[in-house]
Amino acid sequence: MGIATMGAVILDCPDPVALGRFYAALLGGESEEVGQGWVALRGTEGTPLGFQAAPGFVPPKWPAPDASQQFHLDLTVEDLDAAEREVLALGAKPLDADDKARSWRVYADPAGHPFCLCAG
CATH class of the missing domain: 3.30.720.120 (Signal recognition particle alu RNA binding heterodimer, srp9/1)
Structure with a gap:
């Protein structure tokens, strides 16, 4: 324990x-x-x-070879494309979301914290 x-x-x-x-x-x-x-x-x-x-x-920098992002959230979604449209409409910013063949994409929330949308 x-x-x-x-x-x-x-x-x-x-x-x-x-x-x-x-x-x-x-x-x-x-x-x-x-x-x-x-x-x-x-x-x-x-x-x-x-x-x-x-x-x-000060928001974390991602990616930054000279600095650590500290942590990020992995959020599971059923449909990556639909979830991407929704998080962008809420104010998220894409950080590494161009590779549509991957099972995950990276965004920043409005304060700059990185998070991943991951196919469930």
Whole structure:
């Protein structure tokens, strides 16, 4: 048995309300303000996501051979092309999504965090 269990994944960002809305539209559930500069995503399966205001936030660089992206989310979808259209309409930016033959594509959320859409 480990020392701890995973409680949540928290993303630092300049606007937790906006990022919470983005992920609520992407993953389902509801974005709920739970404190000053703090938003939680409720009603989703798996590890909970939260969003925290971070003054001076600098988004990760991807790809960057001289810097680490720290982490990214892998999100499983049934139809990559349909999911791509939807995440782009929500404000995601393509980072590495040109190779349509692969089973995954890389995007950045509106705050710049990388995430992958992966064929399920």
